[in-house]
Structure formats: structure tokens, C-alpha cells
Amino acid sequence: MWRVDQVFLARRGQRIEVTCSLVNDRGGLRNLSVVAPTADPAEALRHAARYIAGKGNVSSARQVRVRWAREQATTLQDELVRAYELADDFQDTFEDTLQEVRDRMR
Template identity: 75%
Template structure:
């Protein structure tokens, strides 16, 4: 199973690309990206969380960090800033979708 480790946001015109960095139980790494049909960061992370949790092989998003991608930051300090409100939005949507997927599998 995989877990979400980090989430990066990048503006792509009128949309936001969300890249989720996943880590497996065996130390594997992979990225999944989805372009949200919105320019609102909150809606974009919720869209991405729904997509990732719906895949069925990602078990957790606890402690996932949400940041803007390097090309979106103005200073080096910006790279270190986590968006805790977006982290909460991502986790809430992820948990809701994961619960719905598990209910359907029963």
C-alpha cells in the first residue's frame, strides 16, 4: 500500500496542477498528478484528494505536507512554508473518499 507524503501545487493558467508524492511500505516512491478544473487552491486539493483516495491503493494521507511547487515561490523561504489549511482540506476529502470506497467494497 501507498501513503501520501507530500502534495505540491503549481498554477497552470486557469487551473492548478496537484502533484502527490507517494511512499510505499517497502520504500518505493512515485508521483501522481492531476490537474484540477479550477484555479481555487482549496477546491484543487479536494479534487486531487478525491482522485488519489479513489484509486484504492493509497491507504493514508496523515501528515501529508502541502506546499506550492518551487517555480511558484518568490523566495527560498517560501519553499519551506506549509499550507496547513490546505493540508486539512486535503486530509478531510481523502478520508471521506476513502471511507466511501471502503463502504462500496463491503
């Protein structure tokens, strides 16, 4: 099973692209991207969390790190800033959607 390790946000015109970095127990790594139909970062993360959790092969998003992509950072310090509030929002939406998927599978 895969878990969400990091989430990167990047503005694409009036929308936000959300790229989720997934890792598994064997050291595998893959990225899933979704373009959210909104310019609001919180809503874009909720949209991506529902999409990723709905795929069914991602087991958790604990301790997920949310950052803006490098090209969105204006200074080197911005690259290091983590969006803790957005990370909590992503994790809550992910867990809620994952629970809905599990309930439907029973």
C-alpha cells in the same frame, strides 16, 4: 499499500496542477499528478484527494505536507512555507472519499 507523503501545487494558466508524492513501506516512491479544473487551491486539493483516494491502492494521507512547487515560490522562504490549512482540507477529503470507497466494497 501506498500513502500520501507530500502534495505540491503549481499554477498552470487558469488551473492548478496537484502532484502527490506517494511512498510505501518498502521505500518505494512515485508521483501522481492531476490538473484540477479550478484556480482555487482548496478546491484543487479536494479534487485531487477524491481522485487519489478513489484509485483504491492508497491507504492514508496522515501528516501530509502541502507546499507550492518551487517555480511558484517567489523567495527562498516561500519554499519552506507549508500550507497547514490546505493540508487539513486535503486529509479530510481524502479520508471521506476513502471511507466511501471502502463502504462500496463491502
